[in-house]
Amino acid sequence: MFFAHLLKDVPSGLIVNLGAGTTGGSADAHQLLVNVDHVRPGGAKPPGLFVVADAHHLPFATGTFAGAMAKDVLEHVEDPIAVLKELGRACRAGGRLVIVVPRAIPRAVWDDPTHIRGFTENAIQTAFRLSGWKASSPIRRLGGFPGAGRLGLSRRLEMVMRIPGLGHWFGRNWIARAALAPSENTQ
Secondary structure, X not given: OHHHHHHOOOOOEEEEEEOOOOOOOOOOOOEEEEEEEOOOOOOOOOOOEEEEOEOOEOOOOOOOEEEEEEEOOHHHOOOHHXXXXXXXXXXXXXXXXXXXXXXXXXXXXXXXXOOOOOEOHHHHHHHHHHHOEEEOOOOEEEOOOOOOOOOOOHHHHHHHOOOOOHHHHHOOEEEEXXXXXXXXXXX
């Protein structure tokens, strides 16, 4: 369900889903999803196209994609700015990006031993600027709390996290949206 929410933030057309994991994701009729991860999926083949590749060196031509998603990826890589630049290279001018990364708070970053870093709002803005992306909406806290799904709040968690106090205590992640400046990538 959350994956479908993220897909609403990227344009119609060919979309790269960086860090797809071993399950990948699927898109609606207006989007063709290319799932990418550094490991081959185990078990059943995930839906759609799946490519094994290094996030720093994507095997796609410049300007291939209309948009990109990187959910829970940048906290795992050595050079997140290089990965964002590579996504910018692979997207066409005006492409859109949505990322989800952990906030720079211990409970969000260090609960996963594979995390290298967390992010502040300023760090995300700086990473976008240094990689050719520009935030297209405010960077928001994202998270959940026990019972949110049963209460029917899953689709509205981003809005719920804006309530004073809730975002601070339950918002473990940031969600950020960006657009590639037209001059950043020419085909």
